[in-house]
Every structure is written in C-alpha cells, then in structure tokens.
Amino acid sequence: MGDGKSSPNPSSDGEEEVRREMPAKKKVVVVMGATGAGKSKLAIDLASYLPCPIEIVNADSMQVYQGLDVLTNKVPLSERQGVPHHLLGTVAASEEFTSKDFRDLAIAIIDDILARDRVPVIVGGTNYYIQALVSPFLVDDVVDDITACSLNSSRELKSVDSCAGYERLKEIDPVAANRIHPNDHRKINRYLSLYESSGVPPSSLFQGEAAKKWGRADCLRYDCCFIWVDAALPVLDRFVDQRVDCMIAGGLLNEVHEIYKPNADYTRGLRQAIGVREFEEFFRYYFSNTMADGTCVCGNCSAYNSEDGTPSSINEYEEALEPNFLEILNSNDNNLKVLLCESIDKLKANTRKLVRRQKRRLNQLKKYFGWDLHNVDATEALLSMPCCLL
Structure with missing residues (x-):
C-alpha cells in the first residue's frame, strides 16, 4: 500500500494513466471567420511567424471548384508568397462535392503535410466542412x-x-x-x-x-488551434460592398457569363455560389435581347442567325465574343442597366446575409461545443486595407 496515504480521488490516477497511454493528437491550425474578414491573408502571413513551414488546406465549399476565381475570391498564385495551397480549384465545376468528400480528402492531405514536418493550416468560411474534418x-x-x-x-x-x-x-x-x-x-x-x-x-x-x-472539443480528431478572424458587422458590411465592386471591375460578370445556361440547375456544383443565381434575370434578359435583334449589345457577336436572331447551334453562347459588361453601367439601355444594378445589389445583400449566418454559426460552435476560438479583431485592418488584399 506504499506509504499508506490514500489518493483523494482514486479514479484520477487511472484516468491519468489512460491519458498518458493515448497517442498525442496531431496538431493543426484552423483559421475561421466570416466572408471578407481576412482569413486568407492571415493564414498566408502565419508563414512568417510559425517555426515550421506551413501548407494551407482550403475549407471553402466554393473555392474547391475549378472556375469563377474572381467570384469565389481565390487567392491568386502571385499573392500566396510561396505557401502551398491544397483543395483550391481542384474539383470539377459540375461535380457534387460533399462535406464527407472534403473530410476524406483533407485528412489524407493533412497526414502528408505532417509527415513532411510541416504545419497544416485549415482556412475557410464553410464551417460544416471544418466540423466534418475535426469531429x-x-x-x-x-x-x-x-x-x-x-x-x-x-x-x-x-x-x-x-x-x-x-x-x-x-x-x-x-x-x-x-x-x-x-x-x-x-x-x-x-x-x-x-x-x-x-x-x-x-x-x-x-x-x-x-x-x-x-463536435465536442474533447473529442476532436486533432489538437486544434482555432483562430477566429472577426470584425464589427457595419465594417464587414461596408467591406463586402466594396469587395463586390472590386469583383465586378475584375471580371466577375464575364466569369458568370461563361457558365450561364438558361434553366440551369443552380443547386449543384459551382453554380451554387453566391453571385451566380443573382445574375440570372439579368443574363436571361441580356440573351433574349441579343437574340431579338441578332446583335450583341456590348460587342460584335457573329454567332447568331441573322434571319431569326437565334443561335445557329447549341454551343453558340460559348463561341460568342465576350462582351464588355461594364459598359452597360454607363449605357443608355435603361432595362439592362437597371437589371444589372439590381443583380449587383442582390449579390451584396446575399453576401451580407451569409456573413451573419457564418458569425452565428461560429458563436454556436464556441457555445455548444466548447471550441476555444482565439479571437482576432480585424476591424482596424479592414478599415485601413484595400478590399482587393483580403
């Protein structure tokens, strides 16, 4: 019986022994936050602060798809500072990609990153992807x-x-x-x-x-360091509006024009992205107006039958020369201009709604599951930094 002294908690020694025998969980960094808060830039900047090289695993449900790089705000290769990115633009646009698919692919990628003595940094605003991965x-x-x-x-x-x-x-x-x-x-x-x-x-x-x-923190698959990039809602709202304007100027409309199909299924693949369906009414009117007179409103289109104003083949939409949609904002075509402005306003409004859903979900994760989210207030950064950098 040793020194005869009894343990104040007899079960604690056994529990401690079990904990010692359990293998240590793999360590990962998870950067979370609402759309536009600056997660991607912060994740890349971590490369300058962590002692080991990092590799980023994208956890955004739309950025995993190929295409719509401007609309989904993928970080350009030139701005990644040499940090490898995984699951970024790797899935075919029409493929159905689930949280289960993400989990299975991400686990293998993380294991490979850790095997090479690097730090996996999971970055994204799709919280149910992150839940699927860590739980x-x-x-x-x-x-x-x-x-x-x-x-x-x-x-x-x-x-x-x-x-x-x-x-x-x-x-x-x-x-x-x-x-x-x-x-x-x-x-x-x-x-x-x-x-x-x-x-x-x-x-x-x-x-x-x-x-x-x-979802419980003590049952997570990894030893996670959660970083929650947050900002005041009025600031995020203003930044979202500015970023949408930057996207419009950067070619968002041409991207959506390339994948637009009348009566397409907007519930699968990349077409689910906010910023696609919002422009459906505008493009429907744009194409019907183009076909009606056999000419392209904002450029020269030779892909239409001059007799009846209809495409001469099913692929002619894709073969037509890209119009300059920005000219519509300064044009005299009031119907197109009004529809375009309304579509842009819808995109801004729906993105602001997404921001609120994401913030609510992060609060739920913190409250219900006991996730220790280390908060980073990005309010000042958003106020001082051009929207194209976040």
Missing part, C-alpha cells in the same frame, strides 16, 4: 448506415425546389435544419428522404453516444 463523428456516415438498411432507401425525392426543401425540413425537424447549411441541398434531400422512408427525424441522429461525440 470524429459525421452525420453523413450515420445517414448512410440507416438508409442502407431501409427497404425504401432507393426512393428519391424528385422535383423538390431547393428553398422549399429546406423550409420543409425546418417544419418537420428544426433541430436538424439548424445544423446544416441552407445550400447543402444534397444533405437536405437525404434528410427528407430518410424521414419519408423511415419516419425517423434526422435530429434523432444527434442523440445518445453520437451526440456525446459530435
């Missing part, structure tokens, strides 16, 4: 198990409008709806399909042992 529990895994055992698992929900689907989920299970992104249409449909086929509310997946594991 050992992913809802998609449980849904897969349940639907695989369901007699009606092959049943699909057809012709469900994306907005209506999310509203329907909020009605039947507001708890589950609050845990996913309104634009995560695949998961919305999976949850609705699960409910329709089995009657199981999706939020039931968050009960029992699963609820204990999901």
